[in-house]
Amino acid sequence: DTGVSQDPRHKITKRGQNVTFRCDPISEHNRLYWYRQTLGQGPEFLTYFQNEAQLEKSRLLSDRFSAERPKGSFSTLEIQRTEQGDSAMYLCASLREGPTGELFFGEGSRLTVL
């Protein structure tokens, strides 16, 4: 399977703990995006990488959030000192080159903060 993969699929944690999510994009895609989706809403943009460079961060990405893509391949999204409001589905997507901006999404990592 050469799609976008995310790990873990589900994470339950207690408030105040740190969590890290990993995304492996489609290998030939050099652009990688992180989105967050909460119930009843569409995906909300968090941040974006071109190769290893983080080019844009949303205002939604507070100081507790950090994302990396150290070798331009896989990416990690870390949330420090989690809060209940961080509970959401975290989606990773890679971009197919072309004029439309078509995104290929992984299955997501669902975070529940108790």
Added chain:
Amino acid sequence: DQQVKQNSPSLSVQEGRISILNCDYTNSMFDYFLWYKKYPAEGPTFLISISSIKDKNEDGRFTVFLNKSAKHLSLHIVPSQPGDSAVYFCAASALGPGGFKTIFGAGTRLFVKA
């Protein structure tokens, strides 16, 4: 501010009939409009797109119409099938200095009754 709006949270249609999903946007700078489909426990998958310079794009049972003057687009599915039951997200993408930025609507849940 919501730049992409889907005002109908849900839609129910009989199998074989036409499904029409609507979307409104506020920013005239979008280059492409896309529809994504999402099944439970899966990430969104790309369905169909349309350039901002076109007014119609058709792919099999799926047709997207764009009305730029009204800043409105719609997705037509005909004939609707039970397997089409999913959440449909309208999205708009713009190419800027940092690459593509895609903004999603809140989604419309489609139920196709057999």
